[in-house]
Each structure stands twice: as structure tokens, then as C-alpha cells.
Amino acid sequence: MYTCPNCGKKFKAEEIESLRCTYCGSKILFKETPPVARKVSTD
Numbered sequence: 001m002y003t004c005p006n007c008g009k010k011f012k013a014e015e016i017e018s019l020r021c022t023y024c025g026s027k028i029l030f031k032e033t034p035p036v037a038r039k040v041s042t043d
Contacts, residue, residue, distance in 0.1 A: 001032045
């Protein structure tokens with residue numbers, strides 16, 4: 001998922017044709033990190 005900081009729209013990577021927001025035309029996109037907790041062993 002990518003988020004545009006200007007208009008706040010969220011869209012998937014498949015929806016992006018170029019590295020621009022399809023709604024407002026901004027060149028800045030933030031890639032959201034998935035909320036997955038990782039377990040690390042200390043052995």
C-alpha cells in the first residue's frame with residue numbers, strides 16, 4: 001500500500017502506472033509498512 005501525503009489517498013502498487021499519485025499528481029508517495037510483529041530468538 002502506498003499513501004499520498006498531499007491528498008491522503010491510499011492505493012496498491014498495481015494501481016500505480018508511474019511514480020505519481022493518480023488523484024492529485026504528487027511525486028511523493030509513502031510506502032506503508034505492514035503491521036506484522038516479528039519474533040527474534042535469542043538463542
